[in-house]
Amino acid sequence: MIRVNNLDxxxxxxxxxxxISVTFEAGKTNLIIGRSGSGKTVLIKSIAGLHEIDNGExxxxxxxFNQLDFNSRKEIRKKMGMLFQGSALFDSLTVEQNIRFxxxxxxxxxAEEKIERINFCLNRVDIINANKLFPAELSGGMKKRxxxxxxxxxxxxxxxCDEPNSGLDPITAIMIDELIKELTEEYQxxxxxxxxxxxxxxxxxxxxxxxxxxxxxxxxxxxEILNSDCEIxxxxxxANALAKQLKLSSK
Amino acid sequence: xxxxxxxxxxxVLLLKKVFSKPEKPKIYYKxxxxxxxxxxxxxxxxxxIISFFMGAVITLQTAYNTENPxxxxxxxxxxxxxSILLEFSSTIVALILAGKVGSNIASEIGTMxxxxxIDALEMMGVNSASYLILPKIIATLIFNPFLNLISxxxxxxGGWIAGTLSGVITPEDFIYGIQYAFIPYYVTYSMxxxxxxxxxxxxxxxxxxxxxDGGSLExxxxxxxxxxxxxxxxxxxxxxxxxLLLS
Numbered sequence: 125m126i127r128v129n130n131l132d133x134x135x136x137x138x139x140x141x142x143x144i145s146v147t148f149e150a151g152k153t154n155l156i157i158g159r160s161g162s163g164k165t166v167l168i169k170s171i172a173g174l175h176e177i178d179n180g181e182x183x184x185x186x187x188x189f190n191q192l193d194f195n196s197r198k199e200i201r202k203k204m205g206m207l208f209q210g211s212a213l214f215d216s217l218t219v220e221q222n223i224r225f226x227x228x229x230x231x232x233x234x235a236e237e238k239i240e241r242i243n244f245c246l247n248r249v250d251i252i253n254a255n256k257l258f259p260a261e262l263s264g265g266m267k268k269r270x271x272x273x274x275x276x277x278x279x280x281x282x283x284x285c286d287e288p289n290s291g292l293d294p295i296t297a298i299m300i301d302e303l304i305k306e307l308t309e310e311y312q313x314x315x316x317x318x319x320x321x322x323x324x325x326x327x328x329x330x331x332x333x334x335x336x337x338x339x340x341x342x343x344x345x346x347x348e349i350l351n352s353d354c355e356i357x358x359x360x361x362x363a364n365a366l367a368k369q370l371k372l373s374s375k
Numbered sequence: 376x377x378x379x380x381x382x383x384x385x386x387v388l389l390l391k392k393v394f395s396k397p398e399k400p401k402i403y404y405k406x407x408x409x410x411x412x413x414x415x416x417x418x419x420x421x422x423x424i425i426s427f428f429m430g431a432v433i434t435l436q437t438a439y440n441t442e443n444p445x446x447x448x449x450x451x452x453x454x455x456x457x458s459i460l461l462e463f464s465s466t467i468v469a470l471i472l473a474g475k476v477g478s479n480i481a482s483e484i485g486t487m488x489x490x491x492x493i494d495a496l497e498m499m500g501v502n503s504a505s506y507l508i509l510p511k512i513i514a515t516l517i518f519n520p521f522l523n524l525i526s527x528x529x530x531x532x533g534g535w536i537a538g539t540l541s542g543v544i545t546p547e548d549f550i551y552g553i554q555y556a557f558i559p560y561y562v563t564y565s566m567x568x569x570x571x572x573x574x575x576x577x578x579x580x581x582x583x584x585x586x587x588d589g590g591s592l593e594x595x596x597x598x599x600x601x602x603x604x605x606x607x608x609x610x611x612x613x614x615x616x617x618x619l620l621l622s
Contacts, residue, residue: 174494194502201500212491226499229398284498 125150126171126282126314131180133163133170140166142338144180151312153305153328157319158335159360164318165209165286167335171316172206172284173197184282202230205275205313207285207304211267213259213274219246220255223274230278245273249303265296269303276307283308283315289324297321301328322361325349334360386582392504393512393578406510414476414511414577415518419525425471426464426526430533433458438543451544452552455534457561464526465565466613469572472519473605477580480511481601484584485594493585508581512574519573520566527565564620571616572609579605 126148133141140163148154156164169175171182173189182189184200192200213222223242227233233241246255249269259267268288275283285304289297305328308315319325325332326346334342334357342354349361397403437454484507487493496503531553538544544552580601587597 169494172498174497198500198502201498204498204500206495206498208491208495210490212495214492214495215486215490228402229499229501278499 125185126316127181127183128171129181129183131167131170131182132178133166133175134178135166140338141170141177144335144338144340146333146340146343148314148316149331150314151309152315152330153308154314154316154331154333155319155325155329156316156333156335157325157329157360159320162335163338164320164335168284168286168316168318172204173201202278203281205278205280205283207268207271207275207283207288209287209290211259211264211271213267213271215259218256218258219251219262219270222259222270223277226274226278241277245277246270248276248307249273265292265300268292268296268300272300272303272307276311279311281313283313285315285317287318287320289319289321294323297323298327304328320360322364325361336360385586386578389504389508389582389585390578392502393508393581395502395505397505397509398501403506403510406506407513410510410514411518414479414514415522418472418475418522421471421475422468422522422526423529425468426459426529427533429463429467430455430459430530430535431537433463433530434534434538434549435541435543438538438541447548448544449548449552449555451538452534452549453555454552455538455549456531456553456557459527459530459534460561460565464523464530465568465572466609468522468526469569469576469609470606472522472573473576473580473609474602476515477576477601477605478598480577480580481584482594482598484508484581485587485597488585488587489590489594504585508578508585511581512577515573515577516570519569523565523569527562564616567620568613568616571612575608575612576605579608 128144128146128148131141131144132139144167156167158164166175170177173182177190180190184203187200189197189200213219214225217225220242223245224238227238227241231238242255246252249272251266251269251273254262254266254270259270262270272288283304288304289300292300301324304315304317307313317324317328329346329349332344332346332349333340334354336356342349342352342357344352349357352358352361434451434455437451437458438448441450441454484493487507493503493507496506535546535549535553538549539546583597583601583604584594587593
């Protein structure tokens with residue numbers, strides 16, 4: 125479980141996140157939704173400790189994360205996995221070396237054990253015969269899947285996904301969404317996914333938080349989202365012509 | 376002034392992070408070996424070419440500017456040796472390396488920053504500054520003195536070949552000149568300068584790359600800044616070190 129209390133974050137005097145309080149539950153796919161530039165990425169990176177926050181508290185279970193020093197944070201970070209918007213695979217390393225990297229850094233496993241773990245992670249994300257390829261040789265969907273494999277290589281307790289299906293075709297996007305949901309349930313992780321894709325919301329969203337201009341406007345489930353009274357949320361959810369039509373016809 | 380002090384503070388803090396205890400020394404050792412090849416071995420070609428022609432030009436210029444029967448011709452060899460030893464092999468080669476290695480480091484680290492690869496390292500719990508920068512600093516501190524040595528040797532050979540082929544000096548006089556009144560401390564002085572310049576080039580360029588904010592345009596700017604700032608600092612420290620070590 126991850127708990128955020130009264131989080132504020134500014135860049136050069138401009139407030140990007142304003143008094144955000146939210147709890148993300150373990151074993152569930154928690155979604156942060158909102159328009160581009162609403163502060164989703166800053167929120168997820170602030171929670172992960174990649175941005176220092178101005179005010180507020182971030183709790184991982186009963187650990188006050190943002191009060192820890194650099195070395196103590198490292199211990200918590202070893203339990204985190206993150207899928208970045210652009211995958212963030214290391215260009216100079218092959219697929220296998222990318223997944224091996226955290227294993228080399230933080231485990232005492234033998235070479236055989238590492239290979240076994242690498243192949244397990246790659247099989248889990250359906251990547252076959254690509255161990256020796258470099259990131260530049262992979263498609264967008266494959267890059268995302270390799271990034272997921274790298275993120276789960278150390279059995280993380282917390283998984284952060286920043287727009288995991290951006291730039292992907294609808295079928296690959298659904299595959300990535302399903303994979304994230306399956307892994308969350310399988311490893312009982314606390315997963316936070318940033319997205320503005322309503323397909324993802326309806327497919328994998330268990331708890332949904334809506335951010336608008338740095339302010340949390342709404343939170344609830346995917347069932348509640350369709351009947352919300354929040355106008356800004358409705359504008360976002362039903363911006364799509366087909367969704368708008370569906371809503372009108374349901375009335 | 377405030378901007379300069381802020382930058383200086385950030386640079387010092389980055390160095391503090393760089394020189395913290397490595398997570399896994401074995402992995403850092405591997406990285407250092409890789410950087411020695413990438414930043415050191417791959418620079419041998421350019422250092423050799425530049426040093427050869429530098430030595431040749433110094434010899435010819437010394438010869439044509441000392442065409443006087445009062446001066447013995449072996450002084451051409453001596454002038455070539457001392458110019459290369461005292462200034463050219465350390466400072467000029469450092470400026471060339473600031474261009475080659477400095478821009479390389481800044482653009483590599485800068486690209487990793489804008490593509491979130493540094494964030495990915497941080498997320499894993501890796502000290503990204505130390506992992507990315509420390510091996511580069513150690514590699515250049517170890518390897519650049521060898522480049523300096525190569526530069527000195529090739530520079531003198533270049534001078535000898537140019538001098539004898541053009542007929543401005545006999546091979547015997549040149550050899551006598553480069554042995555005449557030799558002060559071994561000059562080699563130490565040259566090596567000290569090389570080590571300090573290596574640290575400046577690597578750390579300043581890495582600093583520029585590490586704090587890139589934006590996209591490819593900013594990476595390009597960081598790369599340019601890395602070359603300019605490290606070149607200026609090399610020249611500044613050249614004056615300081617010369618005063619400290621030769622006075």
